[in-house]
Amino acid sequence: MTRVVHIIGAGLAGLSAAIKLCGRGEQVVVHEATAFAGGRCRSYHDASLGMTIDNGNHLLLSGNRAALGYLHEIGGADRLAGPDHAEFPFVDLKSNERWMLRFNDGRLPLWIFDAKRRVPGTQALDYLALARLLWAVPGEPVGKVIACDGVLYRRLVEPLLLAALNIDPPLGSAKLAGAIIRETLAAGGLACRPLIARDGLGETLIAPALATLQQRGAAVRFEHQLRAIQFGAGHIDALEFAGETIALAPEDAVILAVPPYTAAALVRELEVPTEFRAIVNAHFRIEPPPGQPRIIGVLNSTVEWLFAFPGRLSVTVSAGDRLIDTPREELAKTIWGEVARIAGVPVDPLPPWQIVRERRATFAATPEQDAKRPGAATSWRNLVLAGDWTNTGLPATIEGAIRSGNRAANLVVS
């Protein structure tokens, strides 16, 4: 009998595992609780804006090799947009200074020796201190390893780590911060080109994956929530869905690619991260003015990154827990006031807007929470874990989710 691999959850971890397994001729069934795929990385039609938006602006980097491999395999890579070289415009809303951070393509960081390329107000030697993060040991917070002040910190390290770790950087895991530095600044400009899903996350990362799965004969069952797992001795016996129990043949396998709190409810004695951080996004329906960069970093403001899409300006605020209880109108007005200054457009009238607050956007990337991340293998030989919260060595990112999916698929076939 052909074995069946059941994948629970159609987020990027589940989808990437499914793509890998189908590519190797495995029979795959994906079970997704909701009516749509993508999980925390999805597009939807927003009635107040009258347009399709993403649940959050997602940034990839050209060095995200697993994410790019996945996109090539599903045929979505040409839907990413970004500059030919690693360039990041910044604006400081307090001083009104604007500058462009420009990495050189090679691995040798020549840009830190060039005052026109590096962060204004810094010296080449300042950057050396960041190397300490590369050798950080588990358990240490960033604030213990590097000094979290000074111009370089405020203008580069803080925005980079805040975006990547989604936590106030001094509290973040130095080991995870080190992984980010290793895969970005230390990897050279060719790994740091910012890439965004030009036509939205759904059209780029999700719809082509579903089409590929269909072509490869996989089944995707929506609104099919796993309610419980029947455990045997050293293996799992059956999957319980509402009104249906699927018994597993001895050769069948299950990849559980659900969020950590769901995994912990389904699998007894599973230790998982239990703290989370929010991400707040604000979307404004307005045509970006000519010359508006696709992405700009913003300092000394609520806005952290401003993205320009056709017909829309969108803002990301990481570790946005402090904004969760702010009334939506107040937040929209504050953020729009800043956006108008950044983009140089009139502040009146306030364009149609939407605020999207994802409370549990990522696990809290502290050393303590990082230590709770399990690996992919479990005590049950036919049950494997995937998800951005499993122990990938990266913070909760698209790249981490896809690496976890690939790793789970490899474990199943090994």
Ligand SMILES: Cc1cc2nc3c(=O)[nH]c(=O)nc-3n(C[C@H](O)[C@H](O)[C@H](O)COP(=O)(O)OP(=O)(O)OC[C@H]3O[C@@H](n4cnc5c(N)ncnc54)[C@H](O)[C@@H]3O)c2cc1C
């Ligand atoms: C607002 C926001 C902005 C972000 N920005 C970035 C960014 O710029 N760059 C970046 O790299 N990353 C970013 N991320 C992180 C990225 O989105 C996630 O790391 C990634 O999408 C996680 O994928 P996943 O498959 O691990 O989990 P999820 O996307 O959570 O997928 C889990 C899936 O399991 C399903 N499920 C749950 N329970 C069950 C059940 N019982 N039965 C069946 N199915 C179930 C869920 O419905 C969901 O579809 C951002 C996240 C958010 C929320």
